[in-house]
Amino acid sequence: MLIEVNDMNSxxxxxxxxxxxxxxxxxxxxxxxxIIGYILYKGASVINISFITTPPKFMEAGGGVMPQLxxxxxxLVLSMIITIPLGVGAGIYMAEYAKxxxxxxxxxxxxxTLASLPSIIIGLFGxxxxxxxxxxxxxxxxxxxxxTILNIPSMTRISEDAIKSVPSGIKEASYAxxxxxxxxxxxxxxxTAMPQIITGMILAGxxxxxxxxxxxxxxxxxTPNLRFNNLNPLYKASPFNVMRPAETLAVxx
Amino acid sequence: MRxxxxxxxxxxxxxxxxxxxxxxxxxxxxxxxxxxxxxxQNGVSxxxxxxxxxxxxxxxxxxxxxxxxxxxxYTGSIMVSLFAVILSTPLSVSVAIFMTEISPTLGNKVLRxxxxxxxxxxxxxYGWIGLSLLVPFIRANLGGLGFSILSGGIVLTIMIxxxxxSIAVDSLKNQxxxxxxxxxxxxxxxxxxxxxxxxxxxxxxxxxxxxLGLARAFGEALAVQMVIGNRVSLPKSILDPAITLTxxxxxxxxxxxxxxxxxxxxxxxxxxxxxxxxxxxLIIREISHYANRGE
Numbered sequence: 030m031l032i033e034v035n036d037m038n039s040x041x042x043x044x045x046x047x048x049x050x051x052x053x054x055x056x057x058x059x060x061x062x063x064i065i066g067y068i069l070y071k072g073a074s075v076i077n078i079s080f081i082t083t084p085p086k087f088m089e090a091g092g093g094v095m096p097q098l099x100x101x102x103x104x105l106v107l108s109m110i111i112t113i114p115l116g117v118g119a120g121i122y123m124a125e126y127a128k129x130x131x132x133x134x135x136x137x138x139x140x141x142t143l144a145s146l147p148s149i150i151i152g153l154f155g156x157x158x159x160x161x162x163x164x165x166x167x168x169x170x171x172x173x174x175x176x177t178i179l180n181i182p183s184m185t186r187i188s189e190d191a192i193k194s195v196p197s198g199i200k201e202a203s204y205a206x207x208x209x210x211x212x213x214x215x216x217x218x219x220x221t222a223m224p225q226i227i228t229g230m231i232l233a234g235x236x237x238x239x240x241x242x243x244x245x246x247x248x249x250x251x252t253p254n255l256r257f258n259n260l261n262p263l264y265k266a267s268p269f270n271v272m273r274p275a276e277t278l279a280v281x282x
Numbered sequence: 283m284r285x286x287x288x289x290x291x292x293x294x295x296x297x298x299x300x301x302x303x304x305x306x307x308x309x310x311x312x313x314x315x316x317x318x319x320x321x322x323q324n325g326v327s328x329x330x331x332x333x334x335x336x337x338x339x340x341x342x343x344x345x346x347x348x349x350x351x352x353x354x355x356y357t358g359s360i361m362v363s364l365f366a367v368i369l370s371t372p373l374s375v376s377v378a379i380f381m382t383e384i385s386p387t388l389g390n391k392v393l394r395x396x397x398x399x400x401x402x403x404x405x406x407x408y409g410w411i412g413l414s415l416l417v418p419f420i421r422a423n424l425g426g427l428g429f430s431i432l433s434g435g436i437v438l439t440i441m442i443x444x445x446x447x448s449i450a451v452d453s454l455k456n457q458x459x460x461x462x463x464x465x466x467x468x469x470x471x472x473x474x475x476x477x478x479x480x481x482x483x484x485x486x487x488x489x490x491x492x493x494l495g496l497a498r499a500f501g502e503a504l505a506v507q508m509v510i511g512n513r514v515s516l517p518k519s520i521l522d523p524a525i526t527l528t529x530x531x532x533x534x535x536x537x538x539x540x541x542x543x544x545x546x547x548x549x550x551x552x553x554x555x556x557x558x559x560x561x562x563x564l565i566i567r568e569i570s571h572y573a574n575r576g577e
Contacts (some may be wrong), residue, residue, distance in 0.1 A: 118298030147501020
């Protein structure tokens with residue numbers, strides 16, 4: 030009898046727990062739909078072509094976000110140009126060249142540390158080195174380098190994992206054909222690992238758009254009046270000048 | 283046979299690897315260098331900086347000189363991130379249990395993409411939603427200004443949830459299936475198995491997730507800054523506005539003169555933040571050492 034009663038209780042408890050977990054899971058989903066719905070609802074009423082293509086009007090309602098949007102994209106391209114060779118190179122080193130030992134362990138610790146540092150610390154470092162010490166001022170290049178520091182750990186880790194997950198059969202076949210190490214890396218390993226590396230790039234790119242704290246004090250909080258008809262990268266108001274201050278969408282919010 | 287040494291390529295890859303070390307060390311070095319300036323150059327004592335709650339960095343010499351106690355800022359940071367972790371952990375672990383044990387199909391098809399979407403939402407968007415929805419809601423229903431530790435904590439709860447969920451899911455999935463099956467075959471219900479077998483054995487992984495969540499909450503700057511009110515005073519209740527280490531840094535760094543006491547105090551706070559993060563990294567490493575030793 031006693032056992033049966035216990036059994037009933039634990040069955041009820043099991044049912045209650047299951048229901049509880051369903052409620053929690055669905056409320057998280059509801060919250061997400063609510064957040065996205067709210068952004069779309071609030072945003073959709075304002076977004077139109079002119080919002081995207083006109084500069085904002087200072088201190089008054091109306092205006093658009095053209096310069097900020099352009100800055101975000103340009104910053105993305107700039108930082109990717111720096112991040113990809115460095116991150117993939119470090120990934121190749123960790124996967125193919127590094128020998129197990131103290132230094133490799135230390136690099137791993139450094140990657141872990143860099144990856145978990147708050148972006149504001151990276152931003153302050155960028156402010157100190159690029160903006161003040163190197164005297165580049167608030168500029169796209171400072172911002173791009175700060176974002177690069179932010180993205181290098183994840184880029185390295187993803188390319189290392191991608192390279193390591195290439196089946197060793199493919200690699201050995203290449204060696205057996207007489208290919209040298211770098212030839213194998215370039216012609217066999219990297220192409221095979223490409224899909225994963227591209228995923229890593231997209232993740233890193235997404236971070237550029239959302240990142241604000243690291244850019245506040247590196248890329249700056251202003252944008253000069255851009256002239257989109259002037260494509261000379263050395264002209265001050267040219268949109269392609271890497272030394273000009275640039276405020277991205279996320280910072281503008 | 284051509285068998286050249288491929289030296290340049292090797293040097294390239296090695297340089298990239300070592301660059302990470304150089305970067306990390308120089309970040310630590312420069313932040314530390316700027317961070318200790320206030321103690322060396324301005325003669326502020328470390329104990330005053332850490333324990334005083336007087337914040338008046340612009341105070342003139344005749345009024346007693348600048349006061350730079352950082353107590354208010356790091357208590358603000360600690361309160362708001364602890365609040366977020368306490369709220370977020372049960373929620374996230376429940377979601378993780380749902381995804382792995384209750385309904386793996388729904389978990390994989392619906393909840394996993396949903397959690398990834400949460401990660402993809404930029405922090406300023408969270409801050410803005412907090413500002414335009416949560417703050418007025420709290421002001422209307424609970425009183426106070428609305429800008430409060432409560433709002434900051436709730437925004438952070440949502441922001442750190444994906445971190446804790448994904449690590450808890452990995453940890454729960456990595457438990458040997460034998461444990462679960464042994465428990466179920468002894469007649470234990472699913473809830474009993476979860477509570478008595480799975481959760482204890484997955485605990486190190488879950489703790490790692492919680493510490494990472496805490497770290498993320500601690501380092502978050504803009505979302506919190508937008509909803510916490512940024513008032514430089516010790517909060518008396520969770521409905522009071524407060525200020526955090528990160529928000530004072532982002533707000534004041536641009537308006538202060540390089541090398542002034544005020545500015546140096548901000549760099550010292552960045553240094554404190556960095557040290558706290560080293561603490562988090564150490565804790566996570568300890569947990570994983572502990573977990574690996576058990577196996």
